Amino acid sequence: MIRLFMLIISVALLAACGSPPPRLPQALEQAQTTDKNARRALRMGDLAHARTLFAQSLKQHQSVDDVDGAASALISLATVSHQLQDDEAAIKLLDRILLDQPDVYPLEWRITAAFRKAVILADMGRGDEAVSVLATADQQCERNCALRSGIDVLKARLALLKGDADAALELAQPVASTREAGKEEQANALRIVAAAEEKLTQHDAALLHYRAVLELDKSLGLSKRIEADLNGIARVLTHLGRAGEAASHARRAALVHEAAGRNAPAATSSGP
Amino acid sequence: MTLLADKDKRFKNLVGKTAVFLFLAVLGIALIFLLAGVKKGLFTATSSVYFVADSGQDLSEGMPVKLSGFKVGTVRSLALDEAGRVQVEAGIGQKYFALLKENAVARLKKGGIIGGDVTLEIDRGSEGKKALVAGGTIGFERVRGLEEVSIEVRDRLLPTLDELHRILHDPEGDVRQTLKNLREFSVEMRSTGKRLDGLLEHADSTMTDEVSPMLRSLNQTTMHAENVALQLDRSLPVLLRKADGTLDNLKQTSATIRGAVEQSAPQLPGLLEDTHDIVEGVSTSWPLKNMMPPPESGPIKMDSHD
Numbered sequence: 160m161i162r163l164f165m166l167i168i169s170v171a172l173l174a175a176c177g178s179p180p181p182r183l184p185q186a187l188e189q190a191q192t193t194d195k196n197a198r199r200a201l202r203m204g205d206l207a208h209a210r211t212l213f214a215q216s217l218k219q220h221q222s223v224d225d226v227d228g229a230a231s232a233l234i235s236l237a238t239v240s241h242q243l244q245d246d247e248a249a250i251k252l253l254d255r256i257l258l259d260q261p262d263v264y265p266l267e268w269r270i271t272a273a274f275r276k277a278v279i280l281a282d283m284g285r286g287d288e289a290v291s292v293l294a295t296a297d298q299q300c301e302r303n304c305a306l307r308s309g310i311d312v313l314k315a316r317l318a319l320l321k322g323d324a325d326a327a328l329e330l331a332q333p334v335a336s337t338r339e340a341g342k343e344e345q346a347n348a349l350r351i352v353a354a355a356e357e358k359l360t361q362h363d364a365a366l367l368h369y370r371a372v373l374e375l376d377k378s379l380g381l382s383k384r385i386e387a388d389l390n391g392i393a394r395v396l397t398h399l400g401r402a403g404e405a406a407s408h409a410r411r412a413a414l415v416h417e418a419a420g421r422n423a424p425a426a427t428s429s430g431p
Numbered sequence: 432m433t434l435l436a437d438k439d440k441r442f443k444n445l446v447g448k449t450a451v452f453l454f455l456a457v458l459g460i461a462l463i464f465l466l467a468g469v470k471k472g473l474f475t476a477t478s479s480v481y482f483v484a485d486s487g488q489d490l491s492e493g494m495p496v497k498l499s500g501f502k503v504g505t506v507r508s509l510a511l512d513e514a515g516r517v518q519v520e521a522g523i524g525q526k527y528f529a530l531l532k533e534n535a536v537a538r539l540k541k542g543g544i545i546g547g548d549v550t551l552e553i554d555r556g557s558e559g560k561k562a563l564v565a566g567g568t569i570g571f572e573r574v575r576g577l578e579e580v581s582i583e584v585r586d587r588l589l590p591t592l593d594e595l596h597r598i599l600h601d602p603e604g605d606v607r608q609t610l611k612n613l614r615e616f617s618v619e620m621r622s623t624g625k626r627l628d629g630l631l632e633h634a635d636s637t638m639t640d641e642v643s644p645m646l647r648s649l650n651q652t653t654m655h656a657e658n659v660a661l662q663l664d665r666s667l668p669v670l671l672r673k674a675d676g677t678l679d680n681l682k683q684t685s686a687t688i689r690g691a692v693e694q695s696a697p698q699l700p701g702l703l704e705d706t707h708d709i710v711e712g713v714s715t716s717w718p719l720k721n722m723m724p725p726p727e728s729g730p731i732k733m734d735s736h737d
Contacts, residue, residue, distance in 0.1 A: 198727055203487040204515040234730035241737075275733055282737075313735040343734045350736075383513040384736070420514040 190219035190228060194235075201239065210239045230256060230268040234275060241279050249279055257295075267305075270296045274306050277313055286320050293317065308340035308348075315351045324358040327351055335368075346375035350388065357395055366395045382419040386412045477504060477522040478565030482537050485573070487517040489539055489549045492724070496521050496537070497552045503527040506551065519571070521551075531563040532556030536570040541579075585685065596678050599671055610667055617660035624653045 183191070197212035213236040220228030237252035256264050256272040264272075273296035280289035297310050315330035334340045334348035353368035373388040389412035396405035468474060484490060487509050496504040504523035512518050521537070535556035541549050553569070563569065598604050627650050 195726070198731065201731060202509065202511055204511050204517065206515075231728075231730045238731050238733050238737075241733075271730065274735075278733065278735055278737060309735045316735060343732075347734060347736045380510055380518055381513060419512065420516070 184223075186219065186223045187225065187228075190216055190223070190225065193219055194228075194232065197235070206239055206243050210236065210243065213239055226264060227268075230264050230272075234268070234271055237272075237275060237279075241275075241282075246279050246283055250276055253279075266299055270299050270304065270306055273299075274310060274313070281313065281317060281320065286317055289313075290317055308334050308337065308344040312340075312344050312347045312351065315348065315355075319351055319355055319358075324355040328355040328359070331355065342375060342379060346372050346379065346384070349375065350384070350391075353391055357391065357398075360398075362395050362398050366392065366399070369395060382415055386415045386419070389415065472502075472505070472524070476525045478525050478528065479507065479520050480523055480531075480563065480566070481568045482519050482521070482571040483512075483568075484517040484519055484539075484571050487511075487519075489541065489573075490517065490519060490551070494549075494551055496523060497550055498527060498530065498555065500552075503553070523553075525565070528563055528565065530555055531569075532558070532560035533563050533567060534560050534570070535563055536572055538572045538574050540574045588681075589685065592678055592681060595674070599674060610664070613660050613663055617657050617664070620653050620657050620660070624650060624657070627653070 193212055193216040197209045197216055200206075200209040200212055213232055217229055217232035217236060220232055233252055233256055237249040240246070240249040240252065253272045253276040256268055257276065261269075273292050277289045277293035277296065280286075280292060293310065293313055296306065297314070300306055300310055311330055311334050315327045315334075318324075318330060319327035328351075331348040331351040335345060335352050337345070340348065349368055349372040353365045353372060356362075356365035356368060369388055369391045373385065373392065376384040376388055389408050393405045393408040393412060396402075396408060490506060490509055492506055492509060494506040495502045496506060504521055504527070507520045507522045509520075510518045519537075523531070531553065532555060536554045538552050538554060539549065540552055556563070599606055601607065
C-alpha cells in the first residue's frame, strides 16, 4: 500500500515538473488574444471580421511599442485587405512599413512588405511597378533569406507576364526542383515552367510539368490553381491533337470551377 | 564498506529495493502514457474521409466524430478553400468503414437549451449503397440546436396566441357572433317545439302510426339541441376565461424566461473568460502542451501567386 502511495506521489511529482509559461503583461496578452481571434476568423472564412480584429491587434501592439507585433499585424491586415479585393488599402498599409524611417522596422519586415506589395501590384496588372518594388526586396534578401524562393518565383511570374518565356523558365526551374522552397512555391514555380514551355511550344514537357503541378496543387487543396492546371493540360493536349482528352480535362476544370462556387466562367485561354 | 555496514535488517538489499521502486515508477508512467495513447486512439489504424462545410463554426481540429453515439474518429484538419468554404478531413477508424456507406452524412448537432455540447455524428447512409472507401467524400449537414428551435417555436407561437386572444375577445368576431346566433337559435327552437307539440295533439289518427313517432323523434332532437345550446351557453364563458388564464400564464412564463436569460447574460463573459484561462493554462502545461499544435506566429501566409 505504501509503495503504491509512493508510486502515485512520484508520478504526481514528475507531472508537476512542467509548469505553464509565466503570464505576459495584460496589454501584450490582449494583443496576442486579438491576433489569435483574427486568425480564427480568417480560418472560418469571415474576412471582414478578421480585418477588424487585425486592425484592433495593430493598435494594441502599437500602444506598447511592440514593433515586431505591429509589423506582423500590419502585414496580416494588408493581406486580408487584398483578399477582400481592397488592394489600394492593402498597398497603403504596406507602405506604412516601407516608407517609414529605415530604423523603425527591422529589415525582415521591410522585405516581407516589399514582396507582398509586389504580389498585389502583379495581381492588379501593374507589372512595371511590381518589378521595381520586387527589386528592393531582391536586393535586401540574402541567399538564405526565408522569402528567397518566393521572390524568384515572382520574378519569373512577372517575366512571363511581360512575355519573356525564356527568362521565366530560367528563373523558375531552380525553384521548381528545390524542396526547401516549400510545397506552395514549388508548385507555383512548376506552373510557371509549364506555362513558359507551353509558350515556347515545348508541348510534351509542358504536359509533364502541368501534370506534376496538378498533383502538388491537389495535395494543397487549392481549387483555383487546380482549375488553372487542368485548363493548362487541356490547352496543351489540344495543341498535341488529343482533342478527346483535352475536352475531358476542360470538363474537369469546369466542374472544379462550378463546385468551388465561382461566378465567372472558367478561363481556358490564359496561362498563370 | 564493512565499517559502514548497518546491522538494521531494514537496510538489507537497499540498492535492490530502490531499483525495484524506480522500476515500478517508470513502469507506472509508461503504463499511463500507453493507456492515454490507447484512449486517444493513437494505436488505432485510421483513414481519412472528407466533407465540405459551409462554415467552420462549431467545428474544430481534434473534435470527436461519433457513429451511433460511439467515438469512431476525430476531425484532423480544417482548411478554407478558395471559395470560402471549409474543407474538413476526418480520421475514422478503419474497422468502422464497413459500417459506413458512400452516401453517409456527417451531422453537426448542438444539444442543451443554451449553448450545449456540439457533436459531429455520422449517419451511416442507405443500406443498398456501396461501402465508404478510405479517402472518400461524405455529405455534411448542420442540425439546428434546441436553442434555435425553441426561439423559432416561441416566435411562431406568441403571434398565434395573440391572434387567438384577439379573436376570442372581438365582440364583432366570429366566435362571439356564433354564440349570439346559438342563443337566438335556442329561443326559436323552443317555440318550434311548442308548435310541434300542438301539431302532434291535433294530428289525424290515421297518420299517427307513421308521423307521430317521426314528430316525437324530431321533438326530442329539438329538445336535445336546445339542451346543447344551453350547455354551450353556460360552458363557453368558462372556457373563454380558462383560455384567458392560459394566455396570461404563457406570457408570464415568457417574461420570466427572458428575465432569467437577461440576468445570467452579464455573468457569461466572465465565466467564458475563466474557462478560457483554465483551458489556456492546462494546454500550456506539460504534458498537454506537447500534444497541442504550435501557436501560429508572424503574419498570415501569402505566396507569390496569392
